Amino acid sequence: MASYAFSGELQNSFQQWFAEGLHRKLSFNGYQSADPSQENIRLVLNFAEPASPRPYRRKAQATYVVSIVETDEMPDQVLKAGYPLLIRSLSNLLIYLVRTPESLDTYFVTLEQGYYHVPYQIGREDAYFEQIFQRLEPLASSNLIINNDFHPDLPEDLWEGDPVTEQIRQAGRKIEAMNLWPAPFPIQDILPSEDFRHVKRLYGIGGLSYGNLSARREDSQFWMSGSGVNKGDLKTIGQDILLIKEFDSNRNTMLLSVPPQIQPRRVSVDAIEHWMIYTEHPQVGAIVHIHAWMEGIPSTQVNYPCGTVELAKTVAELVRESDNPSRAIIGLKNHGLTITGHDLDDIFERIDGRIIPQVPMT
Numbered sequence: 001m002a003s004y005a006f007s008g009e010l011q012n013s014f015q016q017w018f019a020e021g022l023h024r025k026l027s028f029n030g031y032q033s034a035d036p037s038q039e040n041i042r043l044v045l046n047f048a049e050p051a052s053p054r055p056y057r058r059k060a061q062a063t064y065v066v067s068i069v070e071t072d073e074m075p076d077q078v079l080k081a082g083y084p085l086l087i088r089s090l091s092n093l094l095i096y097l098v099r100t101p102e103s104l105d106t107y108f109v110t111l112e113q114g115y116y117h118v119p120y121q122i123g124r125e126d127a128y129f130e131q132i133f134q135r136l137e138p139l140a141s142s143n144l145i146i147n148n149d150f151h152p153d154l155p156e157d158l159w160e161g162d163p164v165t166e167q168i169r170q171a172g173r174k175i176e177a178m179n180l181w182p183a184p185f186p187i188q189d190i191l192p193s194e195d196f197r198h199v200k201r202l203y204g205i206g207g208l209s210y211g212n213l214s215a216r217r218e219d220s221q222f223w224m225s226g227s228g229v230n231k232g233d234l235k236t237i238g239q240d241i242l243l244i245k246e247f248d249s250n251r252n253t254m255l256l257s258v259p260p261q262i263q264p265r266r267v268s269v270d271a272i273e274h275w276m277i278y279t280e281h282p283q284v285g286a287i288v289h290i291h292a293w294m295e296g297i298p299s300t301q302v303n304y305p306c307g308t309v310e311l312a313k314t315v316a317e318l319v320r321e322s323d324n325p326s327r328a329i330i331g332l333k334n335h336g337l338t339i340t341g342h343d344l345d346d347i348f349e350r351i352d353g354r355i356i357p358q359v360p361m362t
């Protein structure tokens with residue numbers, strides 16, 4: 001049974017109303033209310049103040065933290081006002097409530113640097129909380145692949161990489177030149193250094209650039225970019241680029257082969273998705289994931305978070321259903337694109353001139 005908890009102080013009767021509305025929906029849908037000090041809570045709803053958004057410190061990495069911040073002033077730019085609050089409260093998602101005497105506007109601000117609006121009509125309280133619950137449900141119900149097992153058994157002739165890692169390096173630079181590894185908010189400037197270290201340790205947060213890329217080495221083994229590394233400058237094998245050799249489904253663990261002398265970094269959280277696609281489609285030689293969009297593509301309907309089994313399965317399913325799985329372009333709702341190709345060049349040829357940098361948010 002998935003559990004949820006509230007943390008932080010409720011400041012007024014409006015926040016009380018909001019908390020009770022969420023509580024009703026969650027418990028009606030079978031979620032168990034828990035104390036925030038408990039371990040292994042799936043979803044924490046953290047009420048925070050805009051001036052100093054206090055983070056909830058996770059006790060388990062698989063805990064999703066949704067911070068709720070209320071303000072009485074409509075910001076010029078929701079993302080610009082909300083994103084620093086999302087990061088400073090060390091959350092996976094921010095619910096930004098803009099309450100004026102006339103209206104209530106509810107914005108969801110995501111780590112992928114997008115946001116969307118949930119309308120509220122006076123007297124339609126139940127419909128409002130139902131919508132919010134629908135947005136939170138994928139967070140509360142999905143499962144993260146968070147474990148990396150590093151085996152220092154990479155053959156010596158691969159310690160400096162191979163022709164495939166060279167292609168990944170070049171592709172990373174190319175996407176950098178296209179300005180598609182977005183990092184418009186300098187996270188390290190927003191956060192005190194202690195919080196920044198915490199963010200970096202946290203699964204799913206803290207990448208200085210988003211997106212990832214991979215290419216097959218042989219059989220089901222593939223090279224993939226590391227988590228939170230600078231993808232415009234992929235250098236070190238075992239840190240910037242890692243070799244995935246296996247997935248252990250019993251332990252939800254990616255097995256990685258690294259040079260023996262290296263302090264390895266985690267592989268990108270989407271490794272499980274790439275693994276599913278490579279093992280199912282031998283014709284796929286490369287995969288690129290960017291936070292951008294293209295017209296006229298199939299898309300996932302539910303906004304599962306990065307690195308979850310559910311997102312990986314949904315994307316793998318759309319790849320399977322596409323006309324040519326080895327040359328598929330799949331949209332991830334409110335998030336970005338996953339593109340397969342025979343190799344990285346094949347991907348660039350097909351997206352050239354068609355990329356829309358801003359992901360549509362719905």
Ligand SMILES: [Zn+2]
Nearest residue numbers: 210211306336
């Ligand atoms: Zn992503």
